[in-house]
Amino acid sequence: MDTGRGTTDDPGAKLKLLEQELARSRSDLDASQKVSARLTEENETLRTHADRRQWEAGFRLATDTTPGLIWFGGADGSVEFLNTQWCAYTGLTMQEGLGWNWISVIHPEDLPGLVEHWGEIIKSARPDEHEARMRRSDGAYRWFLLRCAPLLDESGAVIRWYGTNTDIEERKRVEQALSASENLSRGQVEALKSTLDALAMEPAADKLVEHLLRIITEQFGAHSISVWRLDPGSGMIGIEMAFEDGRVVTSADPRFAGMDKWLPMEERWPWPEVFRTSKPSLIEDIRAVPAFALRDRLLPMGIITVLLVPMFVAGRLEGAIGIRFVEKKVFGAEEMDLAQALANQVMLMIQFARLSTQTRETAVIAERNRIARDIHDTLAQGLTGVIVQLEAAEDANLRGLSREAGEHLDRARRLARESLNEARRSVHALRPQVLDDSNLSGALAELFTKMTEGTSLKMEFAVLGAPRSLPPNSEENLFRIGQEILTNALRHAQAKLFTAKLIFLPGEVCLDLHDDGRGFDPSSKNDGYGLLGIRERVERIGGQLVVQSSPAKGTAVRITLPSQEA
Template identity: 45%
Template sequence: MIEGDQQVAPDPEHPFVKDPQAWKRSLQFQEMLFTKGPVVCDDIEQDPRLGAEFREYLMNRGRKKFLAIPMFVLGEVRGFIGIQHVEQGAYRPEEIELAQALAHHVMMATHAAELAEQRRHAVLLEERTRMARDIHDTLAQGFTGVIIQLDTSVEALRDEEPEEAAKHIRQARELARESLTEARRSVHALRPQALEKATFADALRAIITNTTAGTSLRSDFQLKGQPRDLQPAVEENLLHIGQEALSNALKHACATRFQARLSFDSDAVRLELRDNGKGFVVDSANGGGIGLIGMSERADQIGARLAVTSKPGRGTKIIAVSPYQQLVMK
């Protein structure tokens, strides 16, 4: 509340403060909602629209007249500005216009604050989604590789092959370290380490080779066309889509064969991923254990087309096609 030129706390004795719903029962404010225009009260003592409690409150504080100006946001009344005066006399048209201009500025400031808060929440939600997706793509997929390597080492020990078992344990330890590093980088929104050390094609090839090493899943990587420089976001998201497809083949599909083909066509880069696993009904998959939602979100981020084809007993094929984007030189 503003009194004179000073901001003061709301008066706890104000009828609308004591009962926040009271203004809805006031004839003046019902008129304001109906006409969507200002309510002018030139004489508080004589105006029949005033309720007894509100009239008494105003008169006890020496008020003689008041204005109520509605504030609209996107066509809805979101509140009003009440202006009270201790001077007698009717309001002049220019005073009413000035009050309406003030209400308009307050409305714009209020709407801007609401939009800023919505943007803040949207940014927070986007960051939470990114972190959840990245954690899934690093820790969850990394642990899949670790578990597979440890299971393979147990089988080697049963077959009395200690050297083979030790090799898989070392591989599991390395995968765990890499996953932890990637999780830390993800928290800081850093580029995947694999892409810092190698080209996109080599990074994808290495991840497939290292993850399937010593497992029953036989992998094949093919590179078609002349590799081109891609936007960092394109490389990162396609890499994660490839990781997710590989992880699904290992965890869920019971596949024995995984094929990855990276093609640099004339107008787009194409990533094709296939396995010969048990497949699933695409329309009934919710992505909870398959990661389809995450792959779809990553494709959307880079404007790529994502197609998932699968049938029970027929394996799964995933194709992501990302049109080339002009690199921004810094």
Template identity: 45%
Template sequence: MHDDPDRPEVLTPSAPSPSPSERASERETAAEELQRLNAELRQQAAHLREVNQTLLESEQRLRLAIETGRIGLWVWNSTDLNNVGDWSQRMKEIFGLPLDAEVTHDMFLKVVHPDDRTRVDSLVMQALAGANGGEYRAEYRTIHPQDGSEQWVTARGQAFFDADGQAIRFIGTVMEITERKRAEEASARLNMELERRIRERTADLERINQAFRVEIEERKKSEASLTRTQRLSQTGSATWILATGQLIWSDETYCIFEVHPDTKVTPELVASRVHPEDLPLYLQAFSGKGEDLHFGHRLVMPDGYIKYVEVAATAIRDEAGQIIEWAGAIRDVTSIKQSAEALRASEHLARGQFAALTRTLDALAQESNPERLLEHVLRMIAGRLNGQSVSVYERNGANELDMVATFEEDRLHAPSKHLSSVKKVTLFTEDHPVWSEVLRTGVDIVVGEIDCDPPRIRIGSRENSPWYPWHGDAPHDPNMAVIYRRLAAMGVVATLTVPTLIGGKLAGFIGIRSRHKNLFRANEMELARALAHQAMLAIQLMRLSRQSREAAIAAERNRMARDLHDTLAQGFTGVIVQLEATEDAWSRGLLPEAGKHLVRARELARGSLQEARRSAHALRSQALAEKNLCDAVEDLIKKMTSGTSVVGAFTREGSPWPLSNECEENLLRIGQEVLTNTLRHARARHFNAHLAFEPQRLRFELRDDGVGFDPASQNEGLGLIGIKERVEVMGGQLTIRSAEGSGTLIVASLPGPYASSGSLL
């Protein structure tokens, strides 16, 4: 075994010594092997020289790249970071360290920015611990030891480890990237500014787009509003481009011409719609000098219906002043034309109604006899509608009419003697197509012709309504046959039957007869309707006048009955009382006393007679003519109780306020009636009258201490009825309180001048 451990061990077996020829052969073989080895060594030497040259060139290129790229290089050949690392000159320049400084890890950390120091140290430790395969990457800031300036660097490194995984070398590079960072910051700022501007521009564009959307919506709304306005006003717009002959119409223009919107419209189509009589005017208008146009003409629709339109147009010229377009509007004024005609008819009707109303009012103002008002109205109807005669019928039952009166030969007949005194007729049947409709509506006017057989009728207030036999399929009423013959003898050929209403219900008819086949235009039928209402008003006034006269007569009869009862009857009661007192005094031989009672009886009789005469002439009471109410009541009590066993007394409370003559008269008569009943029936010792004037009311209390009565079982005589009527006339309340053996209290309570009408809530 050789001493050299690196040489392989050669074992030589024991053998005999080689022969000279063998040794010569071995030497040749050894020489060849030596030559081969020398050749290999020369090849390896050449390869090593090439590799070394390549390494030198690579090192030169690396150094050139490091110097050109201003890259710093560091090498730590020990795991002990406290040892000095091998830093390149550029490395020290980057960190601002002296070129001869021996850099340790602590010295390195001191030049790292305080905010980045912990992070950088942690990344170094992680690389040396084998994290990420020992790769180290970091970007951080440095603080120049001398001037304190701040710089950015980027570091890349790699840790190398032994077989046990312990770091044995740490190599890396550092490159200053301050300018790049500043550029990045500037770029970031520019990007932020760009993004801000983009956001602002985007917002501006969004606002512009929103404004455009709003404007588009507003335009859509305006177009829709214009379309609605055109539809409601029946006004269309149109443009005529002369160079191409193109017509541009709005939707409403298509509606006016009754042309489908898909139809291609041409000037020839428009001309075909213009009324032939108006076509020359239309063509002349658009062939003029281009002045603004405003004219009207008619259109003829395919079904023959005629429309009235108004056209307003203006010419649009080019720079040379030549007309290139016509733009304008067309308005359908058919309804306006029809309304104007209807207005003229209404005006004619209104003038007729006004004249008729004026004559009616003149008759009401000048005619003193209400019974003749109907005659004035019927005379006016006959004159305005050229009628031979006019009859008024009132509905009585389902289909029967009572004749109220007929105006004929310039005077009123009730009923007409020329109609054989027929008062009740059957004018219609409920199943008749005309009369049933009149009964249903209550407003339709019926036109009749009686110069044909059978007489026929139709609803005249409806255009083109059919004719029907007057009585339909029902047999003729004999009374109506008499009327037909009489009317035919007088030359009557046409009739107009106008319904009359009371409270919205069909009350009767006005029949107007004419010797001419009158067409009875719509305005004449409306005038007849208005005059029929006046006729019904006259009838109602006549009835109210009759009812008023009857009510006035009844009221006067009741008044005279009350006054006669309160004057003569009560006066006779006083006379009887005085005569009884005279008889009593005479029987006892008291002649002077008897004479006094006779004098009082005579005065009472004369006073009662005088009051009865005043009552017959509706004059004010003599007592109230000479005294006020309080004095008159007090004087009445004294006179009526004088010389009797009843002690009378009168009291007043409050300050009197003015009362009407009627009220004072009623209060005096009430006191007189109650006192008379006390003297005749109560067997009382005392009678008290109390008149209280309170702010809200007047109370007239009448009390006695007589035998009393039961108000519930007492039959009301004329006196008590008269008291109640007088209180009701004054708008007051009457209270009667009495019981057998407890006297009587009668209170008349009247509203005062300051009485409230109630709460406003």
């Protein structure tokens, strides 16, 4: 007991003990501080992870509630996250689409361009966009706009890529529809312009059909074209021509020799539908069509597909064109519309060529009638004057009036020469010489004087109002009418007095002609070109004709033309 107390009471021992206890306390404090620091670090770590999990949960919630396909990926471009909408659209889980597996949903035609562009974007570290088709979970592809932007650190290095995929299918459809419509309009305009240019330059109407068929062949990349016409009587469809080897050949060409040139129209054939519905029809493979002569002729030419397009005139079905191809073809609605528009132009050109032929025939008839009228107005009427002068010369000679007889013969010769000259001019469709040398008033005065000179017919001619120029055609026809009526007075009327008045009124011109001869019944039929020819001339110059006559009371004729004052 004493020893223990002594040890305790020993100052040295007590100090040593205190030092040991202090050392122990310091060690425990350091440990406590280390533990505290470790706990603080772990707490910060846990809080950081919690914040991150909370942030990621918030990001996922935000992306999953956004109506779009959202993703983010690493700096190398590999995908690390795909939102719910992306997975729902593609049908892939997030794990199936991570990394570079997302490229499996890109359309094979768009993938090479997208991969190349994506590589350029990663290198450039800049925001960009690209369009591509993405496969939907049901296998259908839709157009998307793929946009991306980088997240950069303070040094400008890419930390992460963020992107969105936006459905633009409807926009692309509108763009394609507009493009198709534009192509259709451009094709029609170009074809029409080319046709109008040819119309202005090409004198032969049938060449215009060839020109348009060439345009269609080039625009559609076709091998050749056949043109079919509907026979209204039988309802059968026969080949009229074909555009082959760069030119038009008609059905009379030797290449069609011995063939039945009519299409069989039983229901088992594909083309009756075209003529029944009046809509284009596609024969994808003529090799599948039952054999007949015109089809068999196409097989050695390598023809496979034929697009049949109906042709219309004024809404009436007239035939069809067959656009031939050496490979299988399919056509969109816009291409069908273009083909229809061009087929109608072909029909118009065929109709134009037909009308041109009819016009040429009509022009020939009209020219023949003109020459006949001019012969009547020049030679026939000139000969009338010659005969009148010869009869007067004969009468003077019988009465011993040699000088007067000679004068009548001179007038007859002069009239004969002038008539021959006028006949020559009429062949070249030239105006009467006297109208080239004078105005209408002067020409009529000279005509009336020459025709009645040396005859028993007294002639009176007056011009009333202020004379003014008339259209050349009007002057020539009034001149010929005056000549015709005076000739009739000389030959048939047995008149003593012939009066003529050329009257210039405000807004119109009148030619009044009157004789006191024996007259006639205007309602009776008259041979020759007399009254009928006069009516035709008056109608041609837009005038009005009034004829008043009755037996033994002479004849009065008035021609009235509308005319603007100078």
